[in-house]
Amino acid sequence: MTFESGPTYKSAEEVLAKTGFWHWRVFIVVLSACSCWALNATPFMIPTFAAECDKCETEKVTIKKEFNVPAGFWGIELMSSALFLGNMCFGLITAYLADIFGRRIIILISMFCFGALGALSIFSTSYAVLLVFRFLQGAFFGTTTTVPYVLASECVEFRWHPYVIGLLGLWWSVGYSITALIGYICTTWQQMMLVTSIPSILASIYFYFTLPESFIFLVDNKRVKDINDWINRMQNPKDPVQCNVEHMLQQIDATQESMATNTLSASMKYLIHHKKYMIYLIGSTIISVFAFYLYLGVAVGTDVKLEELGPYWVYLLGGFIEIPGYLCTPIILTRFRQQYAIAGVHVFAGCALFSMVVTPSSTKTLYLIEWLVSKFAMSMCFQCMFIFVGDLYPAIIRNTCVGISTAFGNLGGMFVLQIYAEAQNVLNGKLPMLIYTAMCFINAAVIMSYPKSIGHEP
Structure with missing residues (x-):
């Protein structure tokens, strides 16, 4: 629990230093947020096998075959380009919304939409329609990668940020590697797109019940009750964080007034x-x-x-x-x-x-x-x-x-x-x-x- 009297914490960093990185409650939150990268890696990389797979051992119905897509600058390579274009057009907007409404809600919405759009893309009747779905997926791709990193890093002390990046990379490798298995097992591009999209939808539902808001975001927005709840949830019961939250916020205001x-x-x-x-x-x-x-x-x-x-x-x-x-x-x-x-x-x-x-x-x-x-x-x-x-x-x-x-x-x-x-x-x-x-x-x-x-x- 938190206390109205206790050690004087002058910044959110001091509280995060107290809650630590390896305490299992904090580590699970970081691990969960970082897992978004594994869920993103498979839809991101699946065109390697879904778009064209001429050297695959088994016959597959690829996007190139079904829609007779030509090779070249404006051909099958647009599957990747459409995703990046959507991210470039909307990524900054959706990421900025995370600064306004919170990291958690944007992650939930983005993960659900990213997965849902990928699943709906299997009903595409032409290559152009498929590219539209891929473009719309890209609008949420950035927020399902950068915002989870922000949330995870804002739940731990600054010195642990390189290790957060390491966890993100490990999760990415997991998703990257699983893509090969999906490409091997599935025989059509629709199966590949569906199998790589459903996990994002399920994850958004799971995160709704388990993923907390970023501690730094709560502090920046002076949400006293939520800050207390976050500390109560993440602290080690054997070594509780005795923090006067209102006093801490006053200390932060006094030292960072110009950045309010x-x-x-x-x-x-x-x-x-x-x-x-x-x-x-x-x-x-x-x-x-x-x-x-x-x-x-x-x-x-x-x-x-x-x-x-x-x-x-x-x-x-x-x-x-x-x-x-x-x-x-x-x-x-x-x-x-x-x-x-x-x-x-x-x-x-x-x-x-x-x-x-x-x-x-x-x-x-x-x-x-x-x-x-x-x-x-x-x-x-x-x-x-x-x-x-x-x-x-x-x-x-x-x-x-x-x-x-x-x-x-x-x-x-x-x-x-x-x-x-x-x-x-x-x-x-x-x-x-x-x-x-x-x-x-x-x-x-x-x-x-x-x-x-x-x-x-x-």
Whole structure:
């Protein structure tokens, strides 16, 4: 229980330091929020098998076959582009709604709609109708990835945020890997879309009864009763949090009066008066665009072929190799200066990708190993992007700037497969690898161009 008298807590961070990270009640909340990434990974990646699967061992009714979709820039690759376009158009709006109405309710609505739209898409009578459903799904894709991260990170102390990112990545790997099993078992694209969509609907119902609101959101909105309820629910009964909530809110108001209004207009005014963050925003947008492009490109936009294993096992290996990457990232970020560590990870990824440029793809085993190393490195790069971009900005503009960066980051995912389709026959198929390599080194340079003092407390 909470008390009207007790230790003086001056910030939400101090309360979260008391409730901890490993206490099972808190950890279950973090784990549940992070599981949204597993539920998102399967619908996101299922076009790998549902859209076209020419090398699959068994005959499948794919989207390409059913609707006679051509290859090329405006062909089957639009399945991924439509999702990213929807996210870019509406992702910032839905994410901003989470700042107004709360993280929890937006997660519930977004998860339900994301799953429902995917399930309804099986009734599409044409490829154009299917793309509309995919576009509408994209409107909720961003909020089912970024908002769960925000909720989870706002329920634990700041120093645990890299570990939250690690859990997100592990859940993503689970969903990513399960996609191969779904693609193998299902024989039609409708089955694949339905099987990957239903879990999101069920999860939204489960979260309605189990997922609490973000503690930071409750504090920012001064919801005293809900704050007390949250503490009572999450505290360790053997070591209760004796917090005078009203006094804590007064302390926060006294120290953060200038940041009391975290609205879009306040964020824009802050950006106008602090022009260095406008420059930061340009850089973080470049990082985000390249990060999205690189992750999806290395995942599916390569010429890795190993007929002896088949497409399912190659895909599954790509999912498994991400797991050590997600485990290593929190360790690297907590042991080394984040800016140097993140830039170093990108350099490592660039070197791994360049090795694929100089190695003939006919050397199948070596080429596969180099791709797996690149995939391992890319999983770390994508994780680091979330942490680095978030740490660039003070709290009053953090959500807005991160939202803008990731919204435009969808441009990278939107066109990667189209560019790959056009570039895969240039320079003996090595042009895509050269593009990926250059992007890694550019991102590393952009990261190192920021002042050495970047990073803000929440």
